[in-house]
Amino acid sequence: MKKSTLHFHHIRILFLICTMTIALPHIHAQSIGTKLILNIKRANLQAFTTQIENSTGFSFIYSEEVKLKHLITIKVENKTLPEILDLVFANESVSYKIAGKHIILQVKKEKAVSRKFTISGYVTDEVSAETLIGANILESRHRQGTSTNPYGFYSITLPEGSTEINFSYLGYNSRKHILYLNKDTLLNIRMKSNNQLQEVVVLSDKVESGIIATQMSASEVPMVQIKNTPSLLGETDVFKTIQMMPGVQTGIEGSSGLYVRGGGPDQNLILLDGVPVYNVEHLFGFFSVFTPESVKKVTLFKGSFPARFGGRLSSVVDIRSNDGDMKTFHGVVSIGLLSTKVNLEGPIIKDRTSFNISVRRSYLDLLVQPFMPEDEKISYYFYDINAKVNHKFSDRSRLFVNFYNGKDHYHYNDTDDGDYSNLMYKDKSSLNWGNIIASGRWNYIFNNKLFSNTTIAYNNYQLDMSTTSWNKGNRNTGIYENIYNADYRSGIRDLSYQIDFDYNPVPTHHIKFGTEYLYHSFHPEVMTSKIFDKEEESIRQDTIYQSISNSNMYAHEASAYLEDNFDISPKFRMNLGIHLSMFNVQKKSYYSVQPRISARYQLMEHLAIKAAYTKMGQYVHLLSSSTISMPTDLWVPVTNKIKPMQAHQYSLGSYYTGIKGWEISVEGYYKDMKNVLEYKDGVSFFGSSSGWEKKVEMGHGRSIGIELMAQKSIGNTTGWISYALNKSDRKFSKGGINDGERFPYRNDRRHCANLTVNHKFNNHIDFGASWSFASGGTTTIPEEVTAVIRPSESNSYGAGQIGTEDYIEHRNNYRLPASHKLNVSLNINKKTKHGIRTWNFSIYNVYNAMNPAFVYRRNSSTEYYNTSSGEFYSISKPVIKKITILPCIPSITYTYKF
Numbered sequence: 001m002k003k004s005t006l007h008f009h010h011i012r013i014l015f016l017i018c019t020m021t022i023a024l025p026h027i028h029a030q031s032i033g034t035k036l037i038l039n040i041k042r043a044n045l046q047a048f049t050t051q052i053e054n055s056t057g058f059s060f061i062y063s064e065e066v067k068l069k070h071l072i073t074i075k076v077e078n079k080t081l082p083e084i085l086d087l088v089f090a091n092e093s094v095s096y097k098i099a100g101k102h103i104i105l106q107v108k109k110e111k112a113v114s115r116k117f118t119i120s121g122y123v124t125d126e127v128s129a130e131t132l133i134g135a136n137i138l139e140s141r142h143r144q145g146t147s148t149n150p151y152g153f154y155s156i157t158l159p160e161g162s163t164e165i166n167f168s169y170l171g172y173n174s175r176k177h178i179l180y181l182n183k184d185t186l187l188n189i190r191m192k193s194n195n196q197l198q199e200v201v202v203l204s205d206k207v208e209s210g211i212i213a214t215q216m217s218a219s220e221v222p223m224v225q226i227k228n229t230p231s232l233l234g235e236t237d238v239f240k241t242i243q244m245m246p247g248v249q250t251g252i253e254g255s256s257g258l259y260v261r262g263g264g265p266d267q268n269l270i271l272l273d274g275v276p277v278y279n280v281e282h283l284f285g286f287f288s289v290f291t292p293e294s295v296k297k298v299t300l301f302k303g304s305f306p307a308r309f310g311g312r313l314s315s316v317v318d319i320r321s322n323d324g325d326m327k328t329f330h331g332v333v334s335i336g337l338l339s340t341k342v343n344l345e346g347p348i349i350k351d352r353t354s355f356n357i358s359v360r361r362s363y364l365d366l367l368v369q370p371f372m373p374e375d376e377k378i379s380y381y382f383y384d385i386n387a388k389v390n391h392k393f394s395d396r397s398r399l400f401v402n403f404y405n406g407k408d409h410y411h412y413n414d415t416d417d418g419d420y421s422n423l424m425y426k427d428k429s430s431l432n433w434g435n436i437i438a439s440g441r442w443n444y445i446f447n448n449k450l451f452s453n454t455t456i457a458y459n460n461y462q463l464d465m466s467t468t469s470w471n472k473g474n475r476n477t478g479i480y481e482n483i484y485n486a487d488y489r490s491g492i493r494d495l496s497y498q499i500d501f502d503y504n505p506v507p508t509h510h511i512k513f514g515t516e517y518l519y520h521s522f523h524p525e526v527m528t529s530k531i532f533d534k535e536e537e538s539i540r541q542d543t544i545y546q547s548i549s550n551s552n553m554y555a556h557e558a559s560a561y562l563e564d565n566f567d568i569s570p571k572f573r574m575n576l577g578i579h580l581s582m583f584n585v586q587k588k589s590y591y592s593v594q595p596r597i598s599a600r601y602q603l604m605e606h607l608a609i610k611a612a613y614t615k616m617g618q619y620v621h622l623l624s625s626s627t628i629s630m631p632t633d634l635w636v637p638v639t640n641k642i643k644p645m646q647a648h649q650y651s652l653g654s655y656y657t658g659i660k661g662w663e664i665s666v667e668g669y670y671k672d673m674k675n676v677l678e679y680k681d682g683v684s685f686f687g688s689s690s691g692w693e694k695k696v697e698m699g700h701g702r703s704i705g706i707e708l709m710a711q712k713s714i715g716n717t718t719g720w721i722s723y724a725l726n727k728s729d730r731k732f733s734k735g736g737i738n739d740g741e742r743f744p745y746r747n748d749r750r751h752c753a754n755l756t757v758n759h760k761f762n763n764h765i766d767f768g769a770s771w772s773f774a775s776g777g778t779t780t781i782p783e784e785v786t787a788v789i790r791p792s793e794s795n796s797y798g799a800g801q802i803g804t805e806d807y808i809e810h811r812n813n814y815r816l817p818a819s820h821k822l823n824v825s826l827n828i829n830k831k832t833k834h835g836i837r838t839w840n841f842s843i844y845n846v847y848n849a850m851n852p853a854f855v856y857r858r859n860s861s862t863e864y865y866n867t868s869s870g871e872f873y874s875i876s877k878p879v880i881k882k883i884t885i886l887p888c889i890p891s892i893t894y895t896y897k898f
Contacts, residue, residue: 262703
């Protein structure tokens with residue numbers, strides 16, 4: 001009985017075990033289908049699997065080879081376990097398999113992909129359809145990326161399959177686009193502006209600068225920063241912001257001149273939509289010709305020059321203007337103490353053709369006119385006109401037509417009608433100078449990997465000066481009349497053709513190549529004069545004509561370039577390029593081969609080092625005899641006797657972004673320059689280019705320095721602090737300038753420091769401040785002047801000065817005092833029914849630092865008698881006096897955007 005009962009009991013247990021074994025998969029199947037709620041942030045693989053095990057009862061099995069590329073962040077509701085695993089491992093090289101109560105993870109075996117396809121298109125603003133330069137494109141699965149070119153076009157080649165592309169741009173919401181790539185695809189992206197990011201000011205959007213880019217010594221300056229930097233008389237200025245960069249120095253106090261890494265102002269290539277601008281200054285250099293309202297992007301290169309640029313030694317300032325809104329009409333009106341600016345843009349044909357026009361005019365002439373005497377009138381003003389038309393033929397073809405005209409006008413009239421004397425006279429003079437630039441650019445996409453831009457341009461810089469003098473009065477012989485007329489003209493004119501290509505064969509290679517031809521027409525000087533002399537009594541009437549003209553010089557300049565930005569490994573990237581140029585003048589041709597090499601190595605995620613070598617050549621010179629920019633400064637080409645300038649620059653730098661919102665960089669450089677020009681001792685230009693080759697010497701220059709910069713780019717408070725230690729000198733042949741000994745360059749400012757801060761209190765009030773310090777430049781001043789005087793019988797100290805002798809230890813022997821200043825501004829914004837109204841209050845040179853603009857010498861004399869020669873000696877020791885022209889200056893500006 002017991003045996004049978006025990007047997008029956010064993011059978012029952014065995015039956016239950018079998019039943020449970022068969023039913024177990026079905027029990028887990030129910031668990032797999034259960035809807036889960038999950039919220040995980042930045043978890044690694046171990047933390048993720050532990051949380052899933054605790055939530056579901058499943059267990060994970062995987063080896064050490066299974067690793068994640070990214071930390072896991074996921075938030076889901078009502079998702080099954082397989083759906084969650086699909087999301088987590090979609091972009092990872094991990095596959096999973098559910099076996100009973102276990103989840104087995106394995107390294108995903110990638111399928112062989114034999115085909116690749118290209119995605120290309122334009123990235124534009126959603127509202128205005130303005131192209132976005134330097135927008136970032138990143139494919140998540142393969143971690144490959146690119147950026148839009150200066151015309152907003154991009155191209156990226158990827159393997160066939162599921163693709164997730166992220167588009168990002170400073171001040172815009174990011175866009176994500178998911179598609180299955182099985183053919184070449186045209187994908188135009190419109191991005192929406194993010195108002196939250198208006199309070200974020202970033203120095204660079206990392207397209208050709210920063211830790212990611214291969215290039216070094218490049219800065220992409222956002223327009224927000226330019227418009228928020230306090231400046232003289234409230235006139236926001238592109239060049240004033242560039243001057244706050246390390247390695248960039250000013251000329252005289254308050255000027256907009258650029259002296260970059262030991263170079264002169266003529267060694268900067270200033271481009272407006274790819275066309276060189278020769279005169280970039282208004283009001284004798286205190287303001288630049290570029291109005292921020294018309295500008296879309298500004299990029300400064302001061303080393304590691306891409307191969308597509310050539311013709312200057314020290315820097316390239318690449319300025320791109322706004323294309324115009326293709327959707328709606330709007331504008332900006334700004335009224336300040338110096339000038340009024342108006343910017344208008346909108347569609348001509350909606351979604352097809354747009355325009356952008358910006359006009360600025362100063363009104364110093366109108367303000368001072370009521371206070372001038374009737375018989376003496378002085379008038380000065382300047383204006384700028386920027387206009388652009390953008391037409392879209394198709395997604396493949398676009399046309400841009402640009403026009404710029406800017407001029408300075410100075411007039412002087414002095415009249416005496418003879419009411420209180422027998423002499424009547426009239427003096428009238430005028431001085432006008434400026435640029436006219438016209439260009440047409442055609443963008444064409446040959447295919448999804450090849451983009452082209454063709455530019456035809458006309459550029460004319462002209463100076464006109466005229467003087468008229470009329471005198472009438474009485475002489476012993478009767479009434480006489482004299483008329484004198486003189487005209488002076490000079491300038492430079494260019495016609496150019498350029499074609500550039502962007503080619504993206506594979507994601508790891510971005511190739512640029514192209515060619516350019518310029519026809520230069522130099523008009524150094526043309527001066528004509530006419531003298532009319534008449535005397536009634538003697539019935540004599542003479543007319544004299546005189547014409548002095550330096551021969552016009554014509555030159556041909558051609559260049560070609562090729563550069564490739566490519567990845568050697570995920571951490572190592574290089575940019576290799578070559579620039580070839582030819583310059584033909586006076587039946588002589590000069591050739592130059594200019595290699596360009598730059599490399600970046602990513603030591604770790606937030607730390608990179610870069611190195612670069614660049615060779616540059618320059619074929620034109622600016623003749624100037626003053627430290628201040630003058631319209632009489634003349635551009636002249638190289639000649640049979642004057643060779644092209646050359647520069648070799650070596651750079652090394654490190655970049656760190658480990659602190660959120662900050663980028664810290666340090667760069668060192670050495671620049672070696674050949675055939676730089678200096679005037680001979682005792683010689684200067686003085687407004688005439690006649691025989692200028694005999695007045696200058698060619699020599700050797702060098703510049704060495706280290707630059708540090710820390711910039712904050714995120715938050716309500718943004719800005720940067722920079723410091724540069726520089727040294728620049730010149731050396732000429734023995735017996736020449738300074739007898740062949742080295743001497744400091746005139747703008748050798750050893751220490752330069754800059755600080756900019758912008759703070760947004762709220763949507764209505766924001767504040768900006770900038771402080772700068774620079775040690776003084778150099779000038780040549782006699783340390784001692786000795787006059788030899790021979791005694792005479794009437795005066796023991798004599799009337800017979802034999803001569804003087806200046807003692808100068810070396811050229812540029814005197815270092816000017818250091819200069820420093822603080823500028824502040826406050827913006828008060830208010831949204832109105834039709835737009836935004838802004839009042840800007842700014843103070844230039846807040847604490848009234850008496851910075852030297854010029855210095856002059858006064859002599860303190862002592863005399864003694866030489867008994868052996870019987871002569872008196874007067875020894876003068878100089879006392880240096882400085883002149884300050886820009887004290888504390890407050891200003892107010894009203895701006896209305898509609």
